[in-house]
Amino acid sequence: WKSMSAPTVSIGDPDSFVDQSKITYLSAEEFKKLLAQNTLALFILDVQAEDNFKKRHLVGSANIPLDQLEKRIGEVPAGRHIVVYGENDLASFQGGVRLSDLGIYSARTLTGGKYLSPLSGLPLEP
Template structure:
């Protein structure tokens, strides 16, 4: 009986040991099984995709290295105006086939759109114009922002965060600044016709829709006072300048309309 009992105990211990080894083996090899399965899924997705992709980090590295890159934003104009990557070009998808993007064919083209179907068609259209290095930005503008990429926005006047980026100056305070020759750059963002008809003394004119591409005319080291016809236009210019790394930006309260109402000097 004792021998039988010992035999049973040894058999039970052996079974237990085998089970422990089995559990340990499954635990060890499970991550490798999972990884292999994930790779197969990703590979399958890439095979279905009919275009090449580039990540936000890879695009940033290309730009930093000085490589010639053109970013084509094929979203609707309103979406582009609301927020877009600095120096990107707006060519709405519906206009793409009739548009000449005006680039050297050797340049890298990066497309930003809204879905896979639109991306695939846009890439085909651009490649048909003999561009060979065409990519789609993964995760679009949101992915670019998540990776610290720079974007341009007209802002939201009801947003506390956007309003906190700017300082407002009254017409009276601006007059005092001018009278006392305070070193400030006065920027008029109205159109050229409005500017030529009359503007604040000492102001320079860069229309709002040209501000991004002409930002090199401004000094980051100098304080800026910006105004439009209305306070809203000045606010939009201020937010755009902030996105372009101009952080010492003031906005004229009430815009140029307020300045005129006060009867202050207007020059031509």
């Protein structure tokens, strides 16, 4: 039946109204407020390639590269507040769309593009 229909998991096209409707955006400022409230309730998902993750990522984030997200979806805890980001806004968007397509509808997508910069004020490592 899959061969007769569209893909079940979208790549994430920012020009698609359907894909845009799957995303709830979160600014860096809103994210800082969430971090101040309760970091234990958050699951921060980094969809960067593993090499980029090793260079810089948000403190406390888990890395599941975008191209592995579908097969590793079981590692994403559905009962927590999920924030997804990538190396840029497009990768973040695509991660959010894929989570939605995989049945995780409450994830929020970090936007603003500068969250991996030391100037963002967000906690980074290494």
